[in-house]
Every structure is written in structure tokens, then in C-alpha cells.
Amino acid sequence: MTTGDGWTAAVRDRLAPGRLLPLGAVAGAWLAERAAREALGRVASGVRGVVPGALRIGAAAEAEVPDPPFPVPPGGLAPGPLRIDAEFAAVAAGRPLPETAEELRAVLLAAAAELGLAVVEADLRVTDLLEEAPAPEPAAPPPGRAAPATDDPVAEAVLLVPGVAAVTDVLGPPVHRAGGAVRVEFAVAAEHPPAEVARRWVETLGGQAAVRARARHYADRGDLRFAVTLLNHAVFDDPRNERSRRQLAELYTRLGRKAENAVWRNFYLTAAQELLDGITPHATASLGPDMYLALTVGQIVDSMAVRVDGPRAWSLRLVLDWHIGDTYWHLRLVNGLLTWTSDDRPAPDAALTLTMTRPQLLRLLAGQGTAGITMDGDRTVLSRLLGVLDTPEPDFPIVTP
Incomplete structure (x- = not known):
């Protein structure tokens, strides 16, 4: 990529989200126009006889805009009423075109209100009349970018x-x-978190007592799994409700006793134990030296890779070599991901090379120091790599928030 291409890509990246639209119900909050267009485009696609086209959201004409209580961000519209300008092609759908347009206008205004946009009018333009709807195009991947690492x-x-x-x-x-x-x-996030979903479930069904009654109804009919689903929402809605916890634990126990598969039986019975007694700390079995020596070097690196704290490691770019026997193991930490390759030559961009034996490697990773290991290069690379590894936490909730 040339320098000019890089500048062009950077400019497009900044402009891609479009303008920032004020959320009328929340002072000091704005939504990217691209996100709003995509949401409105999805609901427009559901209107019979409509093939959505260009859509733009801007300030309503001649609207009186009060002084905003918060600074308007770059590329943002000042708080005030908004207007939708949308184009669409109409498909012969057995109903008058004005009726199709009115339905489209109604769903656009409703969807905009759900997003929190203060849209007061929607101007629609028919760009084409089609005999039949075109074949749907493959969905483009959503525009995405990696979340930046920050400790702010x-x-x-x-x-x-x-x-x-x-x-x-x-x-x-x-x-x-x-x-x-x-x-x-x-x-x-595209969806609400589990606790919020649970609160809405319980509210819809009429409260904790109503959820327990419906769960008992389905359990009596033999539908234990759906009864568990209902009670799981009740527990997430109110983790301190002992009645819901005991009733759910009873169902998990029944499922565990019926399960022929040992893995699923353990899942169910462990869930019941957590609901009744809380999380029980488990002693972690220690592996003997023979087990560690049986691991390949690649498996050792993989065991490190799953412990990398991605957000903390996001801004790091580390390249180092492990020279063990006749083989060079090339470790790369980029974008929060630790990967490896191996061959018989050192990596030209390795900032650090450790020459060691397998037992020395295991002692190093066990925190027993670098005695006997030859280190050539920037020694801080090793400490920075080990510094972004998380310690596994075996005691975590399974069926409670």
C-alpha cells in the first residue's frame, strides 16, 4: 500500500460511520449514522413489496435547535428533531403503492423511536417499479474494528x-x-445481558411465584428441560430467592439421576450443588513431572496461549525464539494472540532467543528462574510475555449470575 493509499484508507475509515445522530431521550449521547442506517434497513426489508435503497438521516428542516448541554462531538448533529430521507424500489405485491409507502414510513418511524432518535418526519421516494423482488445478495460482513487496548x-x-x-x-x-x-x-452489544433478559422474562410471566408455578406445570408433564429454562431465568432475576433456587436444584438433580452419560450427570449434579450450597472450592490436582515432560513444546505454547489476557496484550508485538535441541520454536504475540511455528533456523525478527533444554523450559514456566538458560537479546520480552498471562480460576459459577 502506498502512502497515498494509506491516507485514503484512513480518511474512509473515519468517514464510514457517517454523522453522529443525537439520541433525543438521553442528553449528551449520540449514535453513529451507519448503525442507525443498518437497523432501519433491516426493518425496511421486512415490509412486503419494498426493496430498500439509499437512506439518510439528518436534521429536520428549519428546526429550532436549543443550545446543547454537552459539547457536540466532531461530525455530530446538535440535539434536535431529525428527518429520514429514504429511497426504495416497489415490487408488485397486490396492493396500492401508497399503502406500501405508508407501512414503510410507519415501521421506519417506529424503529427510529426504538433506537432513541427523535425523528419527526420521513420522506420516501420510489426509485423503481419491479415485477418481482431481486434475489437477495449475500450479507456483507459487519464493518468491524478491533477494540483498542486502554487502561483509562x-x-x-x-x-x-x-x-x-x-x-x-x-x-x-x-x-x-x-x-x-x-x-x-x-x-x-447486539443483545441484552443475561440478567436483563431474565428480568424481562420474569416480568412478562408475572413475577417469581408465577414463574415457579409454570415451571412446576411443565415439570409435572415431564418437560424438565423447559421447566429448567424458566427457573434459570428466575434465579438470574433474583439470585437470593431460595424457593427458586431449591426448585431449580431439584430439577437438576432429577435430570442428573436420569442421565446415562457421566459427563452430563456431573453437569446437572454440580449445578444442583451450586444452587444449594454455593460454589465449593475444589482442590486442583497437580501434575507430576512425568506428565509435563510428556507434553510437546507446541502443547506447552498452546497452554500459554489460552491464558493470554487479550485486552492487556492487545498493543504488544513480541517475537521470540525458543532454541531447544535442534529446533527453533518461533513465538509471536500480536493483537492479543499468541501463535507459534517451528523449523531449524532462527527467526530474523526475534527480539530474544532462549537456548535451553525442555526441563529448563518447564522450570522457567513454573517460576523457578532462568538458571542455565542462555538469553540473547532483549530480556524484557520474556517478562512482558509472562506478564500478560492470566492465572486460571477453577472456582467459577455455572448456573448462577
Whole structure:
């Protein structure tokens, strides 16, 4: 890629989200126009006789816009009423074109309101009349970018909010401070978190007692799995409700006793134990030296790779060699992912080469130091790699929040 191509790609990357649209119900919040277009395009596609075309969202004509209480971000519209301009091709669907247009307008306005956009009007233009709907095109992959690594305390606090998928850096750093104001850029999850879904389930069914009654009804009919599904929502809605926990534990116990497969039986009975007694700490069985020596070097690297903390390692780019016997094992940590290859030659871009035996490697990874290991290059590469490895936590909840 030439320098000019790189600049062009960077500009397109910045412009791709479109303008930022104010969320009318939330002061100081904006939504990327691209995200709104995609959501509105999906609902438009569901209208019979409509093939969606170009869609744009902007400020309503001659709207009086009050002074915003928060600074408007770059590329953003000031808070105020919005307008949709949409084009579509109409397919002969056995109904008048005005009726199709009115349905399309209604679903667009409803979808915009659900997104939180203060859309007051939708202007529709028919661009073509078709005898039949064209074949659907393959869905393009969603425009995505890797979440940037950041240790900013504001970003870390935002990531704790249910429904926030990641902080992003489309407009600049994820957290931008200027003039006493803080701007945070983030992406939301496509679905609500389990606890929120559970609360809505329980609310829809009429509360905890109603959910337990319906679960008992399905259990009496022999539909234990669906009864478990209902009670699982009840437990996630209120983890301290002992009645729901005991009833769910009883069903897991019944499923465990009926299961012929030992793995599933253990799943069910462990779930019941967690509901009744909480999480029981388990003693981790230690592997003997013979077991570790039986692992290949590739398996040892793989065991490290699954422990890499991706967000913490995201900005690191480390290349190092393990020289063991006649083989060079090339380890690369890029974009939070640790991979390896091997051959009989050193990697030209390795910042550090460790020459050692397999027992010395195992002692190194066990935290027993680097005695006897020859290290050639930047010694900090090793400490930076080991510093982004998580310690496995065996005691985690299975069926409770």
C-alpha cells in the first residue's frame, strides 16, 4: 500500500460511520449514522413489496435547535428533531403503492423511536417499479474494528456497564477530555445481558411465584428441560430467592439421576450443588513431572496461549525464539494472540532467543528462574510475555449470575 493509499484508507475509515445522530431521550449521547442506517434497513426489508435503497438521516428542516448541554462531538448533529430521507424500489405485491409507502414510513418511524432518535418526519421516494423482488445478495460482513487496548479508568468503568461491548476509537482515542468535558466512544452489544433478559422474562410471566408455578406445570408433564429454562431465568432475576433456587436444584438433580452419560450427570449434579450450597472450592490436582515432560513444546505454547489476557496484550508485538535441541520454536504475540511455528533456523525478527533444554523450559514456566538458560537479546520480552498471562480460576459459577 502506498502512502497515498494509506491516507485514503484512513480518511474512509473515519468517514464510514457517517454523522453522529443525537439520541433525543438521553442528553449528551449520540449514535453513529451507519448503525442507525443498518437497523432501519433491516426493518425496511421486512415490509412486503419494498426493496430498500439509499437512506439518510439528518436534521429536520428549519428546526429550532436549543443550545446543547454537552459539547457536540466532531461530525455530530446538535440535539434536535431529525428527518429520514429514504429511497426504495416497489415490487408488485397486490396492493396500492401508497399503502406500501405508508407501512414503510410507519415501521421506519417506529424503529427510529426504538433506537432513541427523535425523528419527526420521513420522506420516501420510489426509485423503481419491479415485477418481482431481486434475489437477495449475500450479507456483507459487519464493518468491524478491533477494540483498542486502554487502561483509562473512565473506559474501564464504561466497560462494566451491562450492554457495552467495547470501547472504540473511530473518532480518536476512546476517552477524550477537553474543556472540562469527557467524551467516551463505545459499541453496544447486539443483545441484552443475561440478567436483563431474565428480568424481562420474569416480568412478562408475572413475577417469581408465577414463574415457579409454570415451571412446576411443565415439570409435572415431564418437560424438565423447559421447566429448567424458566427457573434459570428466575434465579438470574433474583439470585437470593431460595424457593427458586431449591426448585431449580431439584430439577437438576432429577435430570442428573436420569442421565446415562457421566459427563452430563456431573453437569446437572454440580449445578444442583451450586444452587444449594454455593460454589465449593475444589482442590486442583497437580501434575507430576512425568506428565509435563510428556507434553510437546507446541502443547506447552498452546497452554500459554489460552491464558493470554487479550485486552492487556492487545498493543504488544513480541517475537521470540525458543532454541531447544535442534529446533527453533518461533513465538509471536500480536493483537492479543499468541501463535507459534517451528523449523531449524532462527527467526530474523526475534527480539530474544532462549537456548535451553525442555526441563529448563518447564522450570522457567513454573517460576523457578532462568538458571542455565542462555538469553540473547532483549530480556524484557520474556517478562512482558509472562506478564500478560492470566492465572486460571477453577472456582467459577455455572448456573448462577
